[in-house]
Amino acid sequence: MNIAKRLTAAASAAAAALLLSGCGGNVVKVTNDDGSANYVMTVDADVTELDEQTTLYDYMCALREAGELTFEAELGEYGYFIVSVEGVENTAESATSGYAWTIYTDLSELDGVIYSDASYDTWEYDGRQLASANYGISGLPAVEGYTYALVYSHYSY
Amino acid sequence: MYINQRKKLSAARETAFIALTCALMTGVQFALSAVPGVEFVTVILLCTSYVFGARFGCLTGLAFSLLRCLLFGFYPAVVAVYCIYFPLFGLLFGTIGRGDDGGGLTFKLKICVNLVLAVLSAAAFAAAALELVKVSRIYRDAVYAMLWALGGIFTALTIAFDAVWLASRKKSGGERALRCFFVTALAALCTVAFTLIDDVVSPLILGLTQRGALAYFYASFTAMLPQTACTVVSVGLMFTPLTHALKRAL
Numbered sequence: 001m002n003i004a005k006r007l008t009a010a011a012s013a014a015a016a017a018l019l020l021s022g023c024g025g026n027v028v029k030v031t032n033d034d035g036s037a038n039y040v041m042t043v044d045a046d047v048t049e050l051d052e053q054t055t056l057y058d059y060m061c062a063l064r065e066a067g068e069l070t071f072e073a074e075l076g077e078y079g080y081f082i083v084s085v086e087g088v089e090n091t092a093e094s095a096t097s098g099y100a101w102t103i104y105t106d107l108s109e110l111d112g113v114i115y116s117d118a119s120y121d122t123w124e125y126d127g128r129q130l131a132s133a134n135y136g137i138s139g140l141p142a143v144e145g146y147t148y149a150l151v152y153s154h155y156s157y
Numbered sequence: 158m159y160i161n162q163r164k165k166l167s168a169a170r171e172t173a174f175i176a177l178t179c180a181l182m183t184g185v186q187f188a189l190s191a192v193p194g195v196e197f198v199t200v201i202l203l204c205t206s207y208v209f210g211a212r213f214g215c216l217t218g219l220a221f222s223l224l225r226c227l228l229f230g231f232y233p234a235v236v237a238v239y240c241i242y243f244p245l246f247g248l249l250f251g252t253i254g255r256g257d258d259g260g261g262l263t264f265k266l267k268i269c270v271n272l273v274l275a276v277l278s279a280a281a282f283a284a285a286a287l288e289l290v291k292v293s294r295i296y297r298d299a300v301y302a303m304l305w306a307l308g309g310i311f312t313a314l315t316i317a318f319d320a321v322w323l324a325s326r327k328k329s330g331g332e333r334a335l336r337c338f339f340v341t342a343l344a345a346l347c348t349v350a351f352t353l354i355d356d357v358v359s360p361l362i363l364g365l366t367q368r369g370a371l372a373y374f375y376a377s378f379t380a381m382l383p384q385t386a387c388t389v390v391s392v393g394l395m396f397t398p399l400t401h402a403l404k405r406a407l
Contacts, residue, residue: 055295077193078380096231113291114372119365134372139293139379157233 027069030125030149036099039069039085039150040125043142050144056103059142071150079138085150097156103137104130107146115140123151166407171213174406178205179221187228194383199246200391200399203344206247207254207396208403214247234359241358242351249347253340254400261325261332262339270318270335273342277349278311291375303382310389311345314338333397341393348388352381 026047028040041063043050048062057080063069070087073080082101083090092098104123107115108131120132130149133140140148166174178201185197202221206214222239229235262270284290285304292300318338325331356377360370 052294075191077190079193095226111294113293114368114375115293117366117369117372119369120363134376135293135295139295139376141294157231 025068026063026066032152036152037086037088038123038152040147041069041149042147043144045144050142052141054142055138056140056142056148057137060137073137079136081136082150085152088152097154099152099154102151102153103133103140104149104151105133105140105146106130107133107140107143107148110141110143121153123149125149166209166213171209174205174209175213175217175220178202178217179224182217182221183225183228186225190229194380195387196384197391199344199348199388200395202243202247203250203340203392204396204399204403206249206251207257207340208400208407209251210255211248211251214249214251215244216247218243218245218247234355234362237362238351238355238358242347242354246347249343250340253343257336262335266339267318267322267335270339270342271315273346274311274315274318277342277345278308278315281305281308281311290378292378293376296379300378300382303386307382307386310386314342314389314393318342337393337396340396341389344388344392345385348385349381352377352384 026041026044030038030040032038041059043059047066048054048059050059057073060069060071060073064071069085071085072083074083082103085101088101090098090100102121104121104125105116106128108117109115114134116131116133118129118131120134122132123130125147128147130147133148142148182198182201185201189195189197198221202214202218205217219240222236222243225239226232226236281304285301285308288301290300290304318335321331321334321338325335356370356374359365360373363369365373
């Protein structure tokens with residue numbers, strides 16, 4: 001009986017883990033209430049060598065090379081911006097509304113520089129509040145231990 | 158023959174020129190939208206306003222601010238900043254152009270140019286030396302290099318302006334070059350003002366906190382510095398030939 005319970009518990013845990021980590025060990029897939037998928041990364045030096053100039057874009061490229069994340073980004077006036085993640089593309093509903101990939105992080109302030117602020121927007125993850133980033137993926141440093149979320153958000157003006 | 162001695166544009170020609178200028182500005186902005194910091198909207202609006210007048214500049218600035226949204230989206234903060242800045246920019250340079258009688262700058266204006274250039278170079282050098290810009294560490298080296306470079310450009314402009322001023326006192330000529338310096342300095346100041354207007358308007362519309370607005374202000378330097386350098390180079394090089402060509406259209 002105990003063995004059966006343990007086996008059931010282990011199977012449930014494995015299923016939950018599979019649901020959460022859809023892309024690999026370093027990327028956690030989180031599904032919103034509306035069914036859209038978001039992807040959360042906590043920067044780890046095991047994925048790629050990190051230095052002062054390593055950007056979130058560099059880190060995401062390393063994850064892509066490792067087969068843990070699929071994304072496309074384009075170079076714009078303010079650096080790279082995300083076009084699609086796991087095949088889901090930015091979508092415009094009209095000239096003033098649509099869905100776009102946005103970055104949330106708990107990297108709030110480092111060395112006197114503000115990288116995100118709750119007044120922009122917030123997103124809950126694992127009981128924590130991540131704030132909308134002040135820079136794009138090629139302007140944000142990938143700092144070990146900090147969490148970055150790619151959130152498929154609805155926008156309207 | 159100078160601008161204020163010429164006939165005004167007829168209403169039909171003015172409307173056509175406004176449409177043409179708007180199309181040119183929008184096309185150029187769209188074509189260069191992927192190139193960081195490079196823009197020719199400023200020099201086009203400046204030169205056309207300078208030649209065709211304040212009303213032309215104001216209407217073109219406003220029409221461009223609204224029409225560009227068809228390509229770039231209707232972001233309220235951006236629309237507000239554009240609708241404030243570009244009509245005023247056109248109005249300013251249209252007024253200055255109408256005052257251009259072919260004579261030299263007044264002594265007060267020459268002093269003003271010196272002051273503007275000195276303030277801009279001092280601000281750039283001070284921001285670089287005192288590390289006042291708290292920007293992402295990814296951009297830090299580039300931003301400080303640009304600040305030093307901009308300080309150098311403004312210092313060089315000041316020296317060149319004063320050298321031409323001194324030379325023109327000894328022998329005739331050089332007044333058109335001085336006017337070009339004056340317009341370039343003012344355009345650089347306006348480009349800085351554009352970002353500062355955005356730093357006030359956008360946080361207000363987006364409802365940012367003081368901390369969020371401060372972060373927005375610092376991040377805006379990554380766009381402002383290359384845009385200012387581009388304005389100095391493009392206006393400095395293109396003002397004289399472009400206004401000369403446009404005058405022929407009158």
